[in-house]
Amino acid sequence: MSTLKNDRYLRALLRQPVDVTPVWMMRQAGRYLPEYKITRAKAGNFMSLCRNTDLSSEVTLQPLRRYPLDAAILFSDILTIPDAMGLGLWFEYGEGPRFLHPIKSRRDVEKLPIPDPEQDLGYVMNTVRAIRGHLRGSVPLIGFSGSPWTLATYMVEGSSSKVFSKIKQLLYTEPETLHLLLDKLADSVVLYLNGQISAGAQSVMLFDTWGGVLTGADYREFSLYYMHKIVDGLLREHDSRRVPVTLFTKGGGQWLESIAATGCDALGLDWSTDIADARRRVGQKVALQGNMDPSVLYGSPKRIEREVMSILDGFGPGAGHIFNLGHGMHQNVPPAHAGHFVEAVHRLSKPYHY
Ligand code: 1CP
Numbered sequence: 001m002s003t004l005k006n007d008r009y010l011r012a013l014l015r016q017p018v019d020v021t022p023v024w025m026m027r028q029a030g031r032y033l034p035e036y037k038i039t040r041a042k043a044g045n046f047m048s049l050c051r052n053t054d055l056s057s058e059v060t061l062q063p064l065r066r067y068p069l070d071a072a073i074l075f076s077d078i079l080t081i082p083d084a085m086g087l088g089l090w091f092e093y094g095e096g097p098r099f100l101h102p103i104k105s106r107r108d109v110e111k112l113p114i115p116d117p118e119q120d121l122g123y124v125m126n127t128v129r130a131i132r133g134h135l136r137g138s139v140p141l142i143g144f145s146g147s148p149w150t151l152a153t154y155m156v157e158g159s160s161s162k163v164f165s166k167i168k169q170l171l172y173t174e175p176e177t178l179h180l181l182l183d184k185l186a187d188s189v190v191l192y193l194n195g196q197i198s199a200g201a202q203s204v205m206l207f208d209t210w211g212g213v214l215t216g217a218d219y220r221e222f223s224l225y226y227m228h229k230i231v232d233g234l235l236r237e238h239d240s241r242r243v244p245v246t247l248f249t250k251g252g253g254q255w256l257e258s259i260a261a262t263g264c265d266a267l268g269l270d271w272s273t274d275i276a277d278a279r280r281r282v283g284q285k286v287a288l289q290g291n292m293d294p295s296v297l298y299g300s301p302k303r304i305e306r307e308v309m310s311i312l313d314g315f316g317p318g319a320g321h322i323f324n325l326g327h328g329m330h331q332n333v334p335p336a337h338a339g340h341f342v343e344a345v346h347r348l349s350k351p352y353h354y
Contacts (some may be wrong), residue, residue, distance in 0.1 A: 004136060005139070006233055009070040009071040010141055013203060013322060018049040018353055019353055021312065021322070023072035023322070023341075023342055023345040023350035024142070026324055026325050027328035027329040028063040028073065029063055032332065033063065038077070039059050043121065047091065050076050050123065050124075053123065054062070055077045056076065056130075057127055059075045059301040060131050063133075067343075072135060073142040074141065076144075080121055081115060081146070082151055084120040085112045086112070087155060093308055094328055098158065099154065100159070101128035102155060102156060103152075106349060109184070109283065112181070115186060115188055115192070115194025117191050121195070125195055128199040129199050130259055140205065142202070144204060144205065146189075146206070147208035147249075148249075149208060151183055151185050152178065153167050153210045159319025186230055186233075196208060197243050201239075202243060203245070203246065204243065204244075204245055205245075207248055208248060208249040211290065228262040244265035247262065247263065247267055248270075249268075250268065251272065252270075253273030256281050256282045257282060261320075266289050266322065267288055268289045268291075271290070271327075272292050275314040275315050287320040288321055289324050291326040294330050297332065297333040297334075298333060298337070304337060304344060308348055313322075318352070
């Protein structure tokens with residue numbers, strides 16, 4: 001087993017005692033950091049950044065040089081899988097993702113290949129290996145993927161969406177076609193995450209960013225079912241250590257019991273869920289990650305501290321909490337505010353651990 005200098009994050013995920021509450025920030029590498037913008041400009045565009053081992057590992061490490069974070073997260077994107085399936089992903093600076101060949105028919109779904117992680121997504125596996133080398137056991141590395149449902153929304157809509165009209169139309173007119181797509185995605189995600197784990201990711205997280213736009217019944221059928229399948233297919237131990245799995249459904253606060261029943265180790269919470277209530281409901285079963293509104297980081301250090309305090313107090317004493325934002329960091333947040341946040345979590349959480 002490789003040694004880790006700081007294993008708070010992994011311990012908290014397994015609800016083991018820690019000295020202070022571990023913290024990392026969703027989208028901790030990104031455009032709020034001036035050094036990220038410089039490296040991205042060097043790469044030319046977002047996908048060239050992801051494909052360049054040196055530059056993608058460099059941006060992974062940038063936030064860790066500034067802040068005493070308890071985990072690093074692979075710098076990549078959830079849309080690498082659809083890209084490897086042949087959909088042709090590109091990003092316009094300042095705009096969201098776009099696909100050249102979105103899914104338009106059952107035939108398109110039938111044609112989709114299941115990408116081989118080392119052959120078709122080798123650039124991601126190389127970045128994982130490179131980051132582990134650079135980290136030298138300082139903090140654990142998180143690998144990730146999108147959930148099948150969330151990936152499918154981009155593949156069918158062809159870009160970001162607010163109303164999800166195309167995929168919902170597919171869901172209500174051709175549910176079998178959507179199931180075929182989700183099933184291929186679930187198989188691809190299992191291979192992709194197991195590839196990341198074999199390459200050195202010490203925990204993995206599934207981002208189900210758009211699960212919350214579904215009805216309860218549709219969520220269970222079209223999102224949760226496939227995340228459960230993925231949890232069942234993942235390597236749960238590597239290098240003699242448990243590899244914890246975190247599931248995050250944005251807007252999924254009402255379904256925590258069913259998400260916890262998948263056998264995952266932790267649930268990510270957005271800020272619309274009360275963390276005290278979440279702990280009462282599922283805290284005996286899973287760890288909880290979250291859940292400060294990222295917009296709080298616009299506030300003063302005092303205001304940030306107040307919010308940190310209220311979340312620590314909501315979770316209460318004891319293990320099983322990983323502090324995080326309830327969603328990704330905004331690009332206009334002053335980097336110093338992120339520093340206040342991380343420092344405040346460590347300082348203020350001490351009394352909650354004994
Ligand atoms: O946290 C980190 O530091 C790791 C990097 C990371 C992660 C975990 C990036 C880099 N993307 C992601 C995941 C991701 N990508 C998600 C799930 C998490 C979430 O909900 O935020 C989603 C939905 C995407 C899709 C995506 N990629 C979007 C969102 C579009 C939408 O529909 O709202 C965007 C803007 C991207 C591009 C992207 N990915 C990552 C960064 C830093 C960026 C900005 C690209 C740039 O520099 O222009």
